[in-house]
Amino acid sequence: MSRESPAADEESFDRADAAAVAAAHADALSALSAALDGDGAPVAREATGDWRTLYPGAVVTPADDAYEEARRVWNGLADARPVAVAYPTTAAGVARVVETARRTGLGIATRSGGHSSVGTSTGDGVLVCDVGAMRGVEVDPERRTATVEPGVTVGELDAATTDHGLATPQGVAPEVGVTGLTLGGGTGYLSRAYGLACDRLARVDLVTAAGERVTAGPDSNPDLFRAVRGAGGDFGVAVELEFDLVPVPEEVAMCDTWFPVDGADDVGSLLREYRALLREAPRETNVSPYVSRVPDEVGFPDERAGDLALCVLGVHGGDPDAGERALAPFRALGGDGVEPLFDDAARRPYTEVQAYLGGDSAAGDRYYWKSVAVERFTDDLVDLTAERMAALPGDGDTVVVWPMGGAVADLDPEDTAVPERDAAVVLNFEASWSDPADDDEHVSWARESAERAREVGAVAGELPNFSGTERGADAARDVYGDNYGWLRETKARWDPDGVFSPSGRL
Numbered sequence: 001m002s003r004e005s006p007a008a009d010e011e012s013f014d015r016a017d018a019a020a021v022a023a024a025h026a027d028a029l030s031a032l033s034a035a036l037d038g039d040g041a042p043v044a045r046e047a048t049g050d051w052r053t054l055y056p057g058a059v060v061t062p063a064d065d066a067y068e069e070a071r072r073v074w075n076g077l078a079d080a081r082p083v084a085v086a087y088p089t090t091a092a093g094v095a096r097v098v099e100t101a102r103r104t105g106l107g108i109a110t111r112s113g114g115h116s117s118v119g120t121s122t123g124d125g126v127l128v129c130d131v132g133a134m135r136g137v138e139v140d141p142e143r144r145t146a147t148v149e150p151g152v153t154v155g156e157l158d159a160a161t162t163d164h165g166l167a168t169p170q171g172v173a174p175e176v177g178v179t180g181l182t183l184g185g186g187t188g189y190l191s192r193a194y195g196l197a198c199d200r201l202a203r204v205d206l207v208t209a210a211g212e213r214v215t216a217g218p219d220s221n222p223d224l225f226r227a228v229r230g231a232g233g234d235f236g237v238a239v240e241l242e243f244d245l246v247p248v249p250e251e252v253a254m255c256d257t258w259f260p261v262d263g264a265d266d267v268g269s270l271l272r273e274y275r276a277l278l279r280e281a282p283r284e285t286n287v288s289p290y291v292s293r294v295p296d297e298v299g300f301p302d303e304r305a306g307d308l309a310l311c312v313l314g315v316h317g318g319d320p321d322a323g324e325r326a327l328a329p330f331r332a333l334g335g336d337g338v339e340p341l342f343d344d345a346a347r348r349p350y351t352e353v354q355a356y357l358g359g360d361s362a363a364g365d366r367y368y369w370k371s372v373a374v375e376r377f378t379d380d381l382v383d384l385t386a387e388r389m390a391a392l393p394g395d396g397d398t399v400v401v402w403p404m405g406g407a408v409a410d411l412d413p414e415d416t417a418v419p420e421r422d423a424a425v426v427l428n429f430e431a432s433w434s435d436p437a438d439d440d441e442h443v444s445w446a447r448e449s450a451e452r453a454r455e456v457g458a459v460a461g462e463l464p465n466f467s468g469t470e471r472g473a474d475a476a477r478d479v480y481g482d483n484y485g486w487l488r489e490t491k492a493r494w495d496p497d498g499v500f501s502p503s504g505r506l
């Protein structure tokens with residue numbers, strides 16, 4: 001049975017179509033609703049940075065008032081109309097959702113934190129399995145592990161582990177879901193020191209397309225374990241994840257230093273200095289330059305408001321004294337002749353560092369984020385990056401240079417689905433805007449930037465978590481590179497009917 005999501009045909013699929021499909025499967029959906037635990041009473045999650053309301057135990061269809069709320073995801077560009085959104089609260093409930101998908105022929109889009117930039121946690125004509133209400137976290141400080149349910153956010157996991165002086169590499173926004181982030185690879189401030197989020201995954205339990213709960217780990221279904229680390233959503237619904245934890249100091253050193261720039265030449269010369277410093281930086285040091293407009297805020301010079309700046313965000317995950325020493329040269333880019341416009345350098349609790357950028361990206365705005373992994377950050381690529389940084393189409397757009405290397409390169413490209421193990425940096429072209437009329441301008445800018453970087457060379461794939469919104473096999477080859485072949489074979493073994501193919505990539 002083919003379960004091609006109609007997402008590619010999004011213009012033509014509206015609420016009435018979704019309602020008609022739901023009506024055709026009314027019996028199966030109401031049986032599912034009766035089988036789920038929970039009374040469907042709405043639960044607001046604003047306190048954890050999640051703007052969503054969840055309906056644990058409910059199956060929401062287009063006939064329900066809650067449908068418009070239930071179909072919403074963080075990325076407003078993913079404006080799709082699922083046939084139903086089911087909110088299981090247990091692994092058994094998840095198995096019932098899978099069984100319903102098999103009976104009805106509907107494809108499943110899995111949602112945990114709802115922050116997919118790629119837009120795959122919804123889809124036209126699919127059955128959404130939203131496990132956001134499954135939120136348990138347990139830390140075992142002796143074994144240095146954390147066991148989490150799939151609805152846990154990065155902020156919730158950080159809070160639980162740092163209580164014991166421990167952490168695991170996760171992303172840099174506390175409101176994002178741990179599960180989607182980890183199963184898409186997952187880069188963060190601790191990645192150069194300890195690897196990608198998926199590298200610290202000790203095991204994951206999934207409900208597979210057969211409706212069975214299986215464990216994927218180094219010694220249990222290793223083929224599945226290899227695939228889910230980077231391509232997770234295409235192989236099943238994760239219902240429990242176990243992470244290895246590492247020690248983090250009570251306070252870590254960080255800096256957020258903004259340099260004035262007047263055009264691409266200025267940006268390029270600062271990036272060249274950054275490149276040289278990064279080569280020598282210790283693994284614990286994670287420094288990421290990006291561009292922004294100077295805000296009209298306390299701490300920034302009034303007369304520079306609106307000007308372009310190159311911002312350098314640095315975090316050192318190890319000893320804070322060593323961290324301050326390691327970050328100092330990055331805060332002094334440009335030498336004596338350049339005075340930073342803003343320089344926030346401090347020791348902060350790890351959870352505060354993790355929250356530093358949190359909440360910056362409003363839910364419901366439109367996002368298209370496209371990355372390219374760069375093996376050698378050549379002069380040509382530095383110049384291209386500088387050119388794109390100096391000519392942003394809108395105030396919400398940016399280019400981020402994300403450092404790789406260190407522990408990320410300890411694994412081989414074929415060890416997980418994420419192929420970019422030898423990258424020096426990742427260039428992330430991040431377009432963010434709010435008016436649908438501007439979609440083409442922003443998407444084209446980010447897409448063209450990535451294409452030009454590929455033309456300039458030394459590029460090996462994209463980060464799955466920052467891979468645009470393209471669907472289909474070509475997009476998958478771009479993301480997974482040489483891993484695409486064995487991922488397809490693994491997919492054929494675990495999901496031969498394509499129950500979990502909302503992205504249409506694998």
Ligand SMILES: Cc1cc2nc3c(=O)[nH]c(=O)nc-3n(C[C@H](O)[C@H](O)[C@H](O)COP(=O)(O)OP(=O)(O)OC[C@H]3O[C@@H](n4cnc5c(N)ncnc54)[C@H](O)[C@@H]3O)c2cc1C
Pocket residue numbers: 073074109110111112113114115116117118119120121122131150170171172173175176177178179180181182183184185186187188232233234236237238239361465466
């Ligand atoms: C503000 C912001 C900051 C970000 N920062 C970072 C960062 O620092 N580093 C980084 O790597 N990424 C980052 N991302 C990208 C983010 O990691 C991905 O978009 C990720 O998919 C979000 O996970 P989620 O659970 O919130 O999303 P969801 O929308 O719930 O899920 C996204 C996808 O993950 C998969 N998935 C989710 N839950 C499950 C499950 N239970 N079982 C199987 N598959 C599942 C599915 O494929 C799903 O389509 C950021 C995103 C945002 C919005």
